[in-house]
Amino acid sequence: MRLPEENEYSNSGLFMKYMAVGVGLCLLLIVGTVIWTNKAGEAKKRKEAQESQVLVLEHGEDTAGSGQTGNSQNENAGTKTAAGGNSGNGQGGTAQTGNTAANVPGTDASVKPSANGPVMNFNGTKPLEEVERLYAENKLVASDLDFWDMYPKNTPSGMGGAAAGTAGNAAGSQNGGENGSSDGEPYARYDEEAEREARKEEEKEEQDPSRDGKHTKVTLANGEEEWVLINPYLEKNTYDYTKLKMKNDLASYADGNTFSYVGADLSKYNGEVDFVTLKQSGVSFVMLRLGMRGYGSGEIMLDEKFTDYITKASEAGLDIGIYFYSQALTEEEAAEEANFVIQNLANYQVTITYPVAFDMEYVPNDTARVEALNREEKTKVAKVFLDTVKNAGYKPMVYGTKEWLLKQVDLTKLTDYDIWLSQQEEAPDYPYKFQIWQYTREGSLAGADGDVHLNISFVDYSEK
Numbered sequence: 001m002r003l004p005e006e007n008e009y010s011n012s013g014l015f016m017k018y019m020a021v022g023v024g025l026c027l028l029l030i031v032g033t034v035i036w037t038n039k040a041g042e043a044k045k046r047k048e049a050q051e052s053q054v055l056v057l058e059h060g061e062d063t064a065g066s067g068q069t070g071n072s073q074n075e076n077a078g079t080k081t082a083a084g085g086n087s088g089n090g091q092g093g094t095a096q097t098g099n100t101a102a103n104v105p106g107t108d109a110s111v112k113p114s115a116n117g118p119v120m121n122f123n124g125t126k127p128l129e130e131v132e133r134l135y136a137e138n139k140l141v142a143s144d145l146d147f148w149d150m151y152p153k154n155t156p157s158g159m160g161g162a163a164a165g166t167a168g169n170a171a172g173s174q175n176g177g178e179n180g181s182s183d184g185e186p187y188a189r190y191d192e193e194a195e196r197e198a199r200k201e202e203e204k205e206e207q208d209p210s211r212d213g214k215h216t217k218v219t220l221a222n223g224e225e226e227w228v229l230i231n232p233y234l235e236k237n238t239y240d241y242t243k244l245k246m247k248n249d250l251a252s253y254a255d256g257n258t259f260s261y262v263g264a265d266l267s268k269y270n271g272e273v274d275f276v277t278l279k280q281s282g283v284s285f286v287m288l289r290l291g292m293r294g295y296g297s298g299e300i301m302l303d304e305k306f307t308d309y310i311t312k313a314s315e316a317g318l319d320i321g322i323y324f325y326s327q328a329l330t331e332e333e334a335a336e337e338a339n340f341v342i343q344n345l346a347n348y349q350v351t352i353t354y355p356v357a358f359d360m361e362y363v364p365n366d367t368a369r370v371e372a373l374n375r376e377e378k379t380k381v382a383k384v385f386l387d388t389v390k391n392a393g394y395k396p397m398v399y400g401t402k403e404w405l406l407k408q409v410d411l412t413k414l415t416d417y418d419i420w421l422s423q424q425e426e427a428p429d430y431p432y433k434f435q436i437w438q439y440t441r442e443g444s445l446a447g448a449d450g451d452v453h454l455n456i457s458f459v460d461y462s463e464k
Helices: 006-052 061-066 073-084 097-103 128-138 161-174 188-207 275-280 306-315 331-345 375-391 402-408
Strands: 056-058 119-121 215-219 225-229 244-247 250-253 261-266 285-293 300-302 319-326 356-360 396-401 418-422 436-443 452-457
Touching: 215 402, 225 402, 250 261, 250 452, 261 319, 261 436, 275 306, 285 306, 285 331, 300 331, 306 319, 319 331, 319 375, 331 375, 356 375, 375 396, 375 402, 396 402, 402 418
Parallel strands: 261 285, 285 319, 319 356, 356 396, 396 418, 418 436
Antiparallel strands: 056 119, 215 225, 244 250, 261 452, 285 300, 436 452
8 A cells, every 4th residue: 555645645635625615605605595585585575565554544633643543452463363373352462553654664654644634654665645646546535444344243263364363353343342252153242142132022021011910901081001010918819710601691600619699789870670570680689879979069969769779679688788979078078978878777677788888980071079189088088988887887898990999099008898899891800809890881681771780799798
């Protein structure tokens, strides 16, 4: 083997040095090329992004001076979503739209907006004059940019990129800073709104007095209707109206525990009455008008047919009750009326088995004395009459229509007295307990001329 000479060692070392330098230059060239290429690509992307951004044009001197568009948190949130692929959260970030031009490279942040012209906040290098020219030529107005309603209020989950950011921005703006993202179903908001509307409808139905079971309808004297709250502390009636029967104008009721008794209430307007025939027709008791006070004059009078009626009804074997038509304005007048009834009954050797009723009413197509009284005054007058009758040994009773009983007197102060309800319906809807029901004023019976007021009693007062 031949050993290398000294000059061969030196040549070889020099060669190696040149080789190292060459390799180093190549590496530097490659690295430089890669860096330049990346920078060029980034610059291109940045330029494309800048060209694609929307120019925000605003009007107003105050906004021009501030260089801001108010609180732009929702727009910034949309931009973040576009960059990061989030689902369009309407919150986040603190960047403000008005400062965008100052933060983007290549933008002349020193350009000041015109005091009277359109204020421009934009990303890019186009001069202000160019934008103003485009603005003037296109005649844009604010409504031309009103496109936010095209997006759903809740962005579907998984929606990313710029579209998600825009949708999140729109939802965030419309919800007043609430989250524009959907944490569950894409359109859960619509379901929630539908549920709220359904709940409102249910609440309306519950508040409807015709359905809540807490009100009853009353027809007032002028024909208007009113829903009256049912007092939960007054005793309710328990009648089963499916047990009501009607035959030849005579009503009957039987439910195994309660049985009805047919009656007729009579006054001078019924003329001549054959009480024997009346009883044979099915009547078991009569309520006779003893007297009345004139609704205009205020004078107390005995009913013209009372003496004849009470004598013949007693001879026919009918049970007898009494009523008095009151127009008393004071407690003193009420006591006077009650004593008038008591004194007249003392003139007859007749047993009064059914109640003595207090009848106070308005007069159709005329003005009654008692229209001057309020509810409390009517109640006091009625109570004096009823207490006076009771103290004399008779059974007191309050007569009235549904409207009179519920609106004109205070039943909570008359709970010691029985009720005679006048309601001409197939079945009464009076909510409280009552003992006698006047179901028609146009009945027809053998033994009496013309229309007869017919009643059924749910109590056999003859046995009391």
